[in-house]
Amino acid sequence: MTEPDLSHAVWRKSSHSGSGEGECVEVARADRLVAVRDSKNPNGPMLTVTPTEWHTLLTSIKHGDFG
Template structure:
């Protein structure tokens, strides 16, 4: 049985801003994809690497 991933848009993605990402729980990993082009595929990260990515991005915007 294949389970469909539940993709959700980032809370930082606004209405018409154009830079939107979606994330999904992928059985212990995190999927990240472009919400404007979901059929292009996604990046799969471990939860630890996803947390590190978020930390790094937060540092860049601070």
């Protein structure tokens, strides 16, 4: 699988990311994927998922499925 082109991605920080607490997540749409990265390490590894997988993850989090 080839890497998605993120050169024009617009990254958004989660509204739940704390200011100065070190737990910041950024999300961007790219090449029919959703990319997620740690805002403290923007050149580090990122997770890419389909929009359907992203929606499923967010729904699970909102329902408290992860504790």
